[in-house]
Amino acid sequence: MLDQIKEEVLKANKLLQSSGLVKLTWGNVSAKDPETGLIVIKPSGVKYEDMQVSDLVTLSLDGKIIEGHLKPSSDTATHLYLYNAFPELGGITHTHSLFATTLCQHGRELPCSGTTHADHFWGSVPLIRALNEEEVEEDYEKNTGKVIVEHFQNHKIKPLEIPAALLHFHAPFTWGRTAMESYKNAVALEACAEMAVRTINVEQLPVIPPHILQKHYQRKHGANAYYGQ
Amino acid sequence: MLDQIKEEVLKANKLLQSSGLVKLTWGNVSAKDPETGLIVIKPSGVKYEDMQVSDLVTLSLDGKIIEGHLKPSSDTATHLYLYNAFPELGGITHTHSLFATTLCQHGRELPCSGTTHADHFWGSVPLIRALNEEEVEEDYEKNTGKVIVEHFQNHKIKPLEIPAALLHFHAPFTWGRTAMESYKNAVALEACAEMAVRTINVEQLPVIPPHILQKHYQRKHGANAYYGQ
């Protein structure tokens, strides 16, 4: 079973790069084995194109390294906090995908503006408050998980119904029942964020003169069409 | 004949992904065989890269599955409604391409702002109203087709002259005489939507000081050119 989980974690991490969700090594995917409760996560600072199954790190839910010769991602404590608080999660993805991160930097939640969003998130994707100075100093990565969990609990949001969070001044986390589902939610979040950032900023778009519209449509589709660039 | 139609439907579905019009499995292409009136459509939830001719689903115009071992796309009822109402259609494409969908989310039609648009659409691409609560509950996908058809009939728009519609809060549909033509109209719609969304939002663009313009142009093109990064 863990072999299959590892293959999926490897594949999802590589998809982060090939899909354009991350640049350099700015992202990571993990999964939880439903039987053993073990966590498999990306190693720290390894290039996606070079990464192999044997590079992945396996940990227990309390953070002990069970298997692996490399350090786990520096974001591991955030992943572990989320898995511990939300047992229904089977996979977590963290990226700095540029449109979702733009929302984070501006401190904006992502409302549901259309069915692309509704297909994945049952309402607004929340903005999670920035950590205060003490939380940053004390245990930065663990507290990053903690403020996400607190937000979802305080607002009574079920994590599988809104499988994503936007961290103020930081970047998004997404999750799901599996690593691949968390990856797909990262794709969906980025697409919806892209549409939110790319709003239309003029009242009136320019309109072509009718005689040019006529000519161009008819030279391609009319009775005497001759068009072909 | 159906073999050729199937090859074209497969090709057009794969082009959705390779051209960047869809992410994950957010789109589908169908075609109608002009001789038999049978419809060939993408199967539900299959990855574009894995899809084969044998995965496609063949249906009659009233929705009976004639051939295929997989479920047809969940948008099939919309395609069928359009084929039944507009017999001149030979192919239909549905995507969530991001710029056209941004227009849908903002509830904006797409006016013709230039010849790129005029080459494909003989006037504005209309915005189709959102379904009301009853229409959604009763038969969502069929009613999606119905509101498109009603709009075109009420406004006396010929579907092959404006082969596209923007569904409020949802996404675009395009069509044509063939599957490939519907795909090309999806490309054209997205390009024109991209230009509409990317309007220019400042009155005055900055202007370089003349001595820097002079230097850069002359070091590359002047009598003593030495430029080469």
Next chain:
Amino acid sequence: MLDQIKEEVLKANKLLQSSGLVKLTWGNVSAKDPETGLIVIKPSGVKYEDMQVSDLVTLSLDGKIIEGHLKPSSDTATHLYLYNAFPELGGITHTHSLFATTLCQHGRELPCSGTTHADHFWGSVPLIRALNEEEVEEDYEKNTGKVIVEHFQNHKIKPLEIPAALLHFHAPFTWGRTAMESYKNAVALEACAEMAVRTINVEQLPVIPPHILQKHYQRKHGANAYYGQ
């Protein structure tokens, strides 16, 4: 010599697609042989990926087809008008590249805002007026060349100093001493148009709290760095 010209025209046409300057078949490149004065141009409606040297069309400067089994691009009359008026041109490129075309649709010239522009164009790239109804009816493609030439002559612009024009409601043309140079100017024009369209639309960008800046910089670069996603 014509063989070499043909190879270059083929290569430049294929680059239009691979560089992302055109979608579908929305663009064309031609060249003039400096010795014979013959023009080599893209055939009409052929896909870039399938195009071969033998598909190119060779014409005389007055538009007679000298060689080729296909129709020349429907924009041929524009190319010919430019070659006849500006004997210094050796290559012409026409695209509907999306950022330059956005400027055309909004009726905006492109001022020089930086050295990327200054390296290629010695001042603003002009906006050329739209054709009137008579000019469109009479000889659309030839008159498209005519209004470009009139603008350059009336404003005393040397075509090799500003090797580009933005046609109102239409799209850009670029040119150069060779086909490849006209292609490079199309790349440069699109890049500069992209920067013009993507202006910054807020006064104040958000600023991260200092304790988060400190933590993130130090966990990666400080004495006790441990970062690695």
Next chain:
Amino acid sequence: MLDQIKEEVLKANKLLQSSGLVKLTWGNVSAKDPETGLIVIKPSGVKYEDMQVSDLVTLSLDGKIIEGHLKPSSDTATHLYLYNAFPELGGITHTHSLFATTLCQHGRELPCSGTTHADHFWGSVPLIRALNEEEVEEDYEKNTGKVIVEHFQNHKIKPLEIPAALLHFHAPFTWGRTAMESYKNAVALEACAEMAVRTINVEQLPVIPPHILQKHYQRKHGANAYYGQ
């Protein structure tokens, strides 16, 4: 040692193109050998895809060509000035990457708006003033380095803490302890500039009617899910 440096300079130059940071030949990477103090830089005007180790140019810190059959990049004097003023630099990258260059053209520094920035730059990336007429005439490329150095010295910025500069009306330079580090900083600068340029320009994003949100979420995730495009 110099062989290894050359391999890295070659690789980083090729990455400029494959990562999309440069178009045509608009960028260059150099490195300094820490033992000999020799500089290895991209040759002038060579295509990235054709470039080989033997095309690279080796210079002494005072600009004498030590090895190489091609001309060094026309920006070499800027690189040399930076290496001489900041001995801690081991690599320098210059690009015209479009988002960072948009900031340059608008004369805007890049404040730190989030952790993506904080991971690479310990504060704002400064805007460097444009050269005046005399500085351009006298020794343009050398003076480009000089104004960068003056800005960092006057503002007491340590170059390895803020390894980037935005040149007004021109484009960015980045650097680091190695060529590869300077390349990575160019990637990070462009990503952060992209988020700065793509700010959100509306107060209220549109919100989908609740019955459509409900339908789309439930047809995919509810008890009777049937969705699959």
